[in-house]
Amino acid sequence: MTTSFSISRRAQALTSSAIREILKVTERPEVISFAGGLPSPATFPVERMREATEKVLRDAPHAALQYGPTEGFAPLREWIAERLGRAGAAIRPSQVLVTTGSQQGLDLLGKVFIDEGSKVLVEAPSYLGALQAFSLFQPAFSPMASDEQGVVVDALAPGQLAGGRFMYCLPNFQNPTGRRLPGERRTALVAKAAEAGVPIVEDDPYGELYYAGEPLPSLLSMNPDGVVYMGSFSKVLAPGLRLGYVVAPEAVLGKLVQAKQAADLHTPSFSQRIVHEVVRDGFLDQHIPTIRALYGRQCELMLDALDRHFPEQVRWNRPEGGMFIWVTLPEGIDSTALLARAIERNVAFVPGAPFFAADPRRNTLRLAFVTVPGERIEAGVRVLGELLREVLAEHAGLAA
């Protein structure tokens, strides 16, 4: 008899992500890719990492290479709590769980909060990696209406909130839209969720990447008992370390710790100690401003190119931080079909549809700008602009 591998229902529903397939195409060097969500490697503090690694392997090699506690390296947990405290959220180190990238936090939250059919409120659109992680636990997604400023809090009816296991939000420079939720909407959203008794999961990998001015208060700082917060070192240090964290009320954290123990025992001791060594004396306070400046310049280059090359029927936002611009094409233009034609011309982006848990807006797309050199931003946007004019002309021809 041939061995039969019976796949679970949750895994049968898994499909390879659009982003993943697209990234394969964009590995060709001639492709100008606005598709990847990668931070710029120019921002990786290599020298600093080298020094920290040397120090860890000199001062504590055996501890760095041995099993460690599931909750994470205690001094790193303390550092995280202290840093969130400086940003206005009173957090104890015992509320911090270090995770293997913030993606793992999403998996653990899915495990701990979602039963089959559980209602989970998500932004429309939302981060694809979160939709994938949660989907494995077979929730019923309830998309929240959004506009150019993010979730439209006034449109959130009590009936939609009722019975929600949690509400998943990226208030800062959201992936995929680059939108930032304004301060007054934050206050209203936190109040509304608290009133309904629904926890908020605040995913904040991009919060430090504002180009100018001051950060807005976190949802966590507004209601520490009702918010689970997720942070990451991927966008402020380097993603190849896979280091993130979840902050939650202690009772919830205990369940997340148990789920993490079964998931990978603990996040690598080695990388936790290296990162703690890198950040412990305030390095990020000098380092992050250089990332903000670079990303702000890159964003400006792309906005300038869009202004000059894109047809006037196309709309996009002007992000105040982060790594993404969200483009809305005229109704009826499908960005997935557009992508196929763009790739023939060696330009790539991510179609918007996969970011919607339901009712995809197929006329949207995401542009990432932080890893592309200025002259290639200009060239790629010009090619896309020409293609869009052709497509719009065809579309007008068909409609006539």
Add this chain to the structure above:
Amino acid sequence: MTTSFSISRRAQALTSSAIREILKVTERPEVISFAGGLPSPATFPVERMREATEKVLRDAPHAALQYGPTEGFAPLREWIAERLGRAGAAIRPSQVLVTTGSQQGLDLLGKVFIDEGSKVLVEAPSYLGALQAFSLFQPAFSPMASDEQGVVVDALAPGQLAGGRFMYCLPNFQNPTGRRLPGERRTALVAKAAEAGVPIVEDDPYGELYYAGEPLPSLLSMNPDGVVYMGSFSKVLAPGLRLGYVVAPEAVLGKLVQAKQAADLHTPSFSQRIVHEVVRDGFLDQHIPTIRALYGRQCELMLDALDRHFPEQVRWNRPEGGMFIWVTLPEGIDSTALLARAIERNVAFVPGAPFFAADPRRNTLRLAFVTVPGERIEAGVRVLGELLREVLAEHAGLAA
């Protein structure tokens, strides 16, 4: 309204592991602990790691710190396939998924194979971390009868195999028992599973740690199309890196890759490149024999102490490799109660009951010997022996 965190049914069933709670107690330096499953830090190749880390940060710092492919670092996947090939299993690199410790492999297998109520065959006893990882997906465990040599293949009835999603086995120096499945039982087990069409999951973290002679053939080498194999660098290099791997037929691997993408995107690029640098030129062929020699000496020390100090009514095995000895007390002696009294005398071990998916044998316990200095092995075993004599006398008194 207070925010209410509704916990999923699977997470409600999570309880903190006995091992975990015990490890907390054994952090006191005065405790002689035979409880931990930690490899000996004396075996960590610190100098070699230092050189490899320097080289990676010199030659490929940006790639090492950037996001990487979910499947793993290609040269490391090639190395793993090549090494398994040397051990007699013809494997392609495309069948290898690098995981964040082999614990993550267990989580991914649970996600991909287990629906609520799915039958999963496990050894009795089996690795606690596997039982925990699988339990999150709510299987129906079906324990396989075992004796001193491991699974009793002749006792496996077709009815027990029928409909099994998979059979989970640790054929080499099993955690917790230290047992090695003999060659003829391997052949019979693989044939029986293949006949029933049931996949085998072969978990093999200790396979290289035989004290003498030659390794036995892996189940994978006997039927590559019907076995999912899990390996680890934790016991041959260092566990703090969290680096393991799963080998599976390509169709299954694709599902595991998709599940891993949602779990943590990928295993840290940095540690994958370091480990590849450490192992690429045959280092393990010189290094692993030093671990075998150390662990063999440690095992001999403990067996010698057990022979001298333990009462004759107590039974234990004489492992041919690995890190554990399994002790069977006379019927009616509960090792969990014994542990409480042992800890009062500053000696710790792990009770056997949690390692059973059902029908725990409460008169069993696990002793780990690789991290404890010789004089403390002697002292700890003497204390345990004295305690056991007391307990046996009380027990005889009660029975009289």
